[in-house]
Amino acid sequence: MAFGKYKEVMALKAKDAKVTGVAQDGGVVTSILCYALEQGVIDGALLAAKSDTPWLPKPVVATTKEEIIAAAGTKYTISPNMSAIKSAAREYALDKIAIVGTPCQIYAARKMQLYPFGARHIADKIALTVGIFCTENFSYAGLKTVIEDHCKVPIESVTKMEIGKGKFSVKGAKDVAIPIKETHKYEQDGCHVCSDLTAEFADISTGSIGTPDGWSTCFTRTTKGSDLMKKALAAGLFEKKEMAEFAAPMGLAMLEKLETGKKDKAKKTVADRTALGLFTTPGIVY
Amino acid sequence: MGTITIAPTTRNEGHGKFVLEVDDEGIVTKGFFMSLVLVRGFEKFLVGRAMEFAPVATSRFCGLCPPTHATASSEAIEHSLGVSPPAAGLKLRELCNIGNHLHDHPLQQVLVLPDFVSDPAEQREALARIQKLRRIGQHVCDVVGGEAIHSPHIRVGGMARNISEAARRKLLDDLAEFGRVWEDQRTFMEYAYDKSDVPPGLGAHDLPMMATDLIYGRSDVFTREYMPGYSEMLPLNYYGEEIGTEACTVIPMLNGSPVEVGPVARLRKYRKLKDTGTMALDRARLVEISLRLERAGEILEGLDTKARTLNKPVIKGTGRTGIGVNEAPRGTNVHMTCIDDGRITWYKAMPATMWNIPVIGRATEGFHHKWAQWVMRAYDPCISCATHVIVMHEGEVVERRTMAPAGGYNG
Numbered sequence: 001m002a003f004g005k006y007k008e009v010m011a012l013k014a015k016d017a018k019v020t021g022v023a024q025d026g027g028v029v030t031s032i033l034c035y036a037l038e039q040g041v042i043d044g045a046l047l048a049a050k051s052d053t054p055w056l057p058k059p060v061v062a063t064t065k066e067e068i069i070a071a072a073g074t075k076y077t078i079s080p081n082m083s084a085i086k087s088a089a090r091e092y093a094l095d096k097i098a099i100v101g102t103p104c105q106i107y108a109a110r111k112m113q114l115y116p117f118g119a120r121h122i123a124d125k126i127a128l129t130v131g132i133f134c135t136e137n138f139s140y141a142g143l144k145t146v147i148e149d150h151c152k153v154p155i156e157s158v159t160k161m162e163i164g165k166g167k168f169s170v171k172g173a174k175d176v177a178i179p180i181k182e183t184h185k186y187e188q189d190g191c192h193v194c195s196d197l198t199a200e201f202a203d204i205s206t207g208s209i210g211t212p213d214g215w216s217t218c219f220t221r222t223t224k225g226s227d228l229m230k231k232a233l234a235a236g237l238f239e240k241k242e243m244a245e246f247a248a249p250m251g252l253a254m255l256e257k258l259e260t261g262k263k264d265k266a267k268k269t270v271a272d273r274t275a276l277g278l279f280t281t282p283g284i285v286y
Numbered sequence: 287m288g289t290i291t292i293a294p295t296t297r298n299e300g301h302g303k304f305v306l307e308v309d310d311e312g313i314v315t316k317g318f319f320m321s322l323v324l325v326r327g328f329e330k331f332l333v334g335r336a337m338e339f340a341p342v343a344t345s346r347f348c349g350l351c352p353p354t355h356a357t358a359s360s361e362a363i364e365h366s367l368g369v370s371p372p373a374a375g376l377k378l379r380e381l382c383n384i385g386n387h388l389h390d391h392p393l394q395q396v397l398v399l400p401d402f403v404s405d406p407a408e409q410r411e412a413l414a415r416i417q418k419l420r421r422i423g424q425h426v427c428d429v430v431g432g433e434a435i436h437s438p439h440i441r442v443g444g445m446a447r448n449i450s451e452a453a454r455r456k457l458l459d460d461l462a463e464f465g466r467v468w469e470d471q472r473t474f475m476e477y478a479y480d481k482s483d484v485p486p487g488l489g490a491h492d493l494p495m496m497a498t499d500l501i502y503g504r505s506d507v508f509t510r511e512y513m514p515g516y517s518e519m520l521p522l523n524y525y526g527e528e529i530g531t532e533a534c535t536v537i538p539m540l541n542g543s544p545v546e547v548g549p550v551a552r553l554r555k556y557r558k559l560k561d562t563g564t565m566a567l568d569r570a571r572l573v574e575i576s577l578r579l580e581r582a583g584e585i586l587e588g589l590d591t592k593a594r595t596l597n598k599p600v601i602k603g604t605g606r607t608g609i610g611v612n613e614a615p616r617g618t619n620v621h622m623t624c625i626d627d628g629r630i631t632w633y634k635a636m637p638a639t640m641w642n643i644p645v646i647g648r649a650t651e652g653f654h655h656k657w658a659q660w661v662m663r664a665y666d667p668c669i670s671c672a673t674h675v676i677v678m679h680e681g682e683v684v685e686r687r688t689m690a691p692a693g694g695y696n697g
Contacts, residue, residue: 043452063452086432091439093429093453121428 002256004200006219007226009252011211011241022072024162026216026238028206029100029130030072034065035232036098042127044088045098047071048079054156055147056140059084061092074132076161077143078188082108089122096127102134103196110201128224131199133207133217133255135163135191135262142186150183151176164208192269195286197259204229210255211246217255290314290655294322295662297397299350300669302662304647305529306655317650318525319643319662320533323673332633337363337603337625338442340633344621345436347637348671350393353386353431354614355637355671356440358503358621363442365505366608366625367599374593375444377585378430380502382437382445383612384582385426388464389434390615391575392419394666395475398568401660402478415471422464426582429453444596451591458586465579472572479568489564489649489661493544495551496618496641501581503612508620513609515541524644534673537644538636544644547617548665549574564649564657567664602628614638616666639665639672 003009014020014027023030036042048057049071057079062068081101088094099109109129116123138146147155151170158172169177199205203225210217220226233240243252263286270280288308295302300323307316332343340363341356348355357379364370371379395416403409424434429449431437439446449457498507517540521533537544545551549570553559559570603625610621617638624632642665649665650658 063450087447090429090432091447091453092450093456120433 002259003198003219003252004196004221006205006221007223008220008229009243010218011215011243011246012206012218012238013215014238015236018069019072020214022069024072024074024160025208025214026206026211026218027072028204028216028218028238029132030068031237032130032204032228032232033062033068033098033100035235035237036128036228037063037065037068039231040096041228042096042098044092044094044096045100046081046084046088047100048075048081053140055143055158055161061088061094063092063094074161076163077138077140081105082112085109085112085122085126086119089125095125097125098128098130099126100130100132101199101202102137103131103199103201104134104194106131106199106202107196128204128228129202131202131205133198133205133209134194135197135258136187136194137191138183138186139188142183142188146178146183146186150178162208193266193273193280193284195263195266195284197262198255209258210243210251212250215241217243217252290658292658295319295659297400297659297663298667298669299348300667300672302667302669303532304650304655304658304662305525306650306658308655312654312656314650314653314655314658317647317658318529319647319650320521320525320529321535321643321669321673322532323534323669325534325673329633329635329674332623332630335630337623337628337630340623340630341440341442342436342438344635345440347635348668349435350390350668351386351614351616351671352436353383353427353440354612354619355621355635356437357383358610358612358619358635359623360440360442361505361610361612362608362621362623363610363625364599364608365610366606366623367442367601367604368606369443369597369599369601371444371597372594374448374590375595375597377589378445378448378595379440381582381585381589382427382431382440383502384578384585385423385428385430385434387578387615388423388426388575388582389420390423391571391578392416392423392471394571394615394663395471397666398660398663401663402475402482408474412471412474415467415474418467419464419471422460422467425460426457429457441596443598446596448591448593448595449589454586454589454591458583461579461583461586468575468579472576475572476569479565482565484565484660485653485657487563488653488657489567489664490562491546491645491649491651493546493645493648494540495554496540496545496547497552497555497613498611498618499613500552500556501578501613503614503618505609505611508611508618509609512540517542535640535643536674538641539644544648545641546645547638547641549617551617552613564661564664571666602626603631605631607632614671616668616671617641619671635674637668637671637674639667639669640674642667643669643672 012026014031019027019030033045044063047062049060051058057075059081088097112119112123153172158170160171162169167177168183203222205219206216220229274280290306293303305318306314341359344355344359345352427434432439498504519537522530524537553570605626612619619638620636622634650661
C-alpha cells in the first residue's frame with residue numbers, strides 16, 4: 001500500500017503570513033506546532049533551529065511560538081533532533097514533547113516508545129510526532145560543496161534552498177538550480193537502505209512533493225494526528241484542497257513514483273550489501 | 287541465657303544480621319548488628335581511574351541514595367584540587383540532594399508501616415500518599431540531577447546543567463503538592479507513633495553522635511571536629527572471631543567509640559532536640575522532611591536559571607587528600623580521595639550506615655529481643671552503601687590497622 005497507513009491526505013497552505021513568510025512550503029509543521037502549543041497539547045518541541053554557522057542546524061527544545069517560527073524552513077543536512085529529548089524531559093521538565101523529524105528520526109521516537117532503553121521516563125512524554133518527507137539527506141560538508149562548488153553561491157548568502165522538479169535550487173547572491181543528479185554523490189550512504197519517504201509512522205506527515213509551490217501534502221495517520229488536524233482546520237489555520245485537484249503526473253502520482261523509486265533503490269542496495277557479505281538489518285518494512 | 291540470631295533482617299535495605307546475647311527473660315545484654323552484603327571493592331577499582339569517574343561510580347553504591355555519594359565524591363575531589371562550584375551549582379546540588387531526601391525519608395515509612403499500622407485500609411491509604419510524595423521527590427531529582435537514580439549532572443566542579451525557568455516554576459508547583467500530601471501523611475504517622483506500644487526508652491543509648499549540618503553537609507565541620515578522633519576496627523576484632531568472620535564492614539569510631547549519625551544526631555546538634563532512641567529517630571525523620579521541603583522552596587525561589595553552574599577544574603591534581611562530606615538521609619557520609627595527574631590515587635568512603643551499624647547493635651540492649659528490628663528500622667539502614675573494603679595482609683585479617691593515605695592526613 002502506498003504511503004503507509006493514513007486516515008486522510010490533503011493539500012494545505014497556512015493562512016498566517018508570519019508563518020508563510022518563513023515556511024519552506026505550506027507552513028504545515030510550523031502552524032500545527034504553534035497551534036498544539038497554544039492548545040496545551042504539547043509544552044515543547046524538538047526542532048532543527050538555526051545555529052551560528054550558516055545553514056548548519058542545531059537541535060533545540062523550543063517552548064515558545066517565537067522559537068518555533070524561528071526554526072522554520074528546511075535545512076538539507078543532518079540535524080539530530082532526538083538528541084535533545086533527554087534535556088527536554090529533564091532540565092526543561094517538559095512532559096508533552098513534540099518531535100519533528102525525518103522518517104528515520106520518527107523511527108527512533110517510535111522505537112524509544114516501544115523499548116525505552118537508556119530512556120527511562122522519557123518516551124512516555126512524547127505527545128506528538130510530525131514527520132517530514134525525505135528522499136535523502138546530506139552531510140553539512142556535502143551540502144556546502146553542492147552550494148558553493150556546484151551552484152557557485154556563497155552559503156552565507158543563501159536565503160532558501162529547495163529540492164524539487166528534478167533540481168536542487170538555491171536563492172541567494174544568485175538564484176541557481178542544478179540537476180539533482182549532481183548531488184547524488186553527496187548523499188549520506190545510510191539513506192540508500194531507507195524505505196520510508198513519507199514518514200509512515202508519524203502522527204502527521206508532510207512535505208512538498210505532490211503539491212504546487214507554497215502548498216504542502218499532508219497525511220494524518222493516527223487518531224491523535226487526525227484529531228489535532230481537524231481542530232486546526234476548524235480553527236481556520238489552513239486553506240485546504242483535495243489532492244484529487246492535482247492530477248497525474250503531478251499530485252499523489254508524483255509522490256507515489258518517487259516513493260516507489262526510493263523503496264526499489266533500498267531493496268537493491270540491501271541486496272547489493274548482502275551479496276558483499278555485509279550485515280543488513282533483517283525485517284525491513286517496504 | 288542464650289543467643290538470638292535474626293538473619294536476614296527484614297524491611298531494611300541490604301542483608302543485615304543480629305546476634306543478640308539475651309538473659310533468661312529474653313532481654314538483650316549484648317547486641318551485635320552486622321552487614322552480610324559482600325564487599326564490592328569500589329575503593330579498589332577507583333584507583334587509577336579518571337577523577338570524573340568517581341561520582342559516576344560511587345552513585346552506584348546505592349539505588350536509593352545515589353546523589354549523596356556523587357556529591358560527597360565530587361566535593362572530595364574538589365577539595366583535593368582546591369576548586370569550588372559556582373553559587374548556582376551549589377544550590378542545585380543541594381536541591382538535587384533534597385529531592386532525593388524527599389523520596390528516601392518517606393520510603394522509610396513504607397518499611398515501618400506494618401510495625402505501627404494494623405488496619406489494611408489505613409495501610410493502603412498511607413502507601414498511596416507515600417508513593418505520591420516519592421514520585422515528586424524523584425521528579426525533583428530527575429529535573430535537577432538529570433536522572434532520579436544515578437544523577438549524571440552531579441559533577442566535579444558543580445552541576446552540568448541549570449534548569450529552565452519553566453522547570454523552576456513547575457518544581458515549585460510540585461513542592462506545593464508535596465506539602466499538601468505531606469500534611470496528611472505527617473499527621474497520620476504522628477498519630478500512629480503516638481498510639482504505638484513501643485516501650486519508652488527503646489533504642490536510647492549514651493553513645494556520642496555526629497552531624498555536620500542541618501541539611502546539606504559540611505566537610506570543614508567533619509575535618510575540624512571529628513576527623514582528628516577517627517579510628518577504625520576490623521570486624522573480626524569488633525565482633526569477635528565466633529561471629530565476626532561473616533561481617534563485611536569496618537567499624538568506624540571517634541575517640542574509640544562508635545557514633546550515631548542521622549536525623550536525631552542532626553536535630554540534636556542544630557535544633558536542640560533532647561530525645562534519643564527508636565521513637566525519637568522515627569519522629570525526627572518527619573521533622574526532617576518538613577525542613578527539607580521548606581529549604582527546597584527557598585532554593586527554587588532564589589534560583590537564577592541563567593547562572594553558570596559548573597567550574598570545570600583545570601588543574602589535574604595536588605596529591606592532597608580531599609574530604610567530601612554530605613548529610614545523606616541516614617546520616618553523615620564521608621568520602622576521601624587523593625587526585626594526581628587527573629587520576630584517583632586513593633579512595634575511601636565511610637557512608638552513614640557504616641557509622642550506624644555498631645550503634646544499632648548497642649541500641650537493642652536493655653530491652654526484649656523482639657524489639658530488635660524496630661530499633662534497626664528506626665535507623666533505616668542502607669547496608670549495601672555501608673559495605674566497603676576490608677584490609678587483608680597475606681590472606682590474614684590484620685589485628686589492628688588504621689587506613690591512611692601515603693602522605694598522611696593533611697586535609
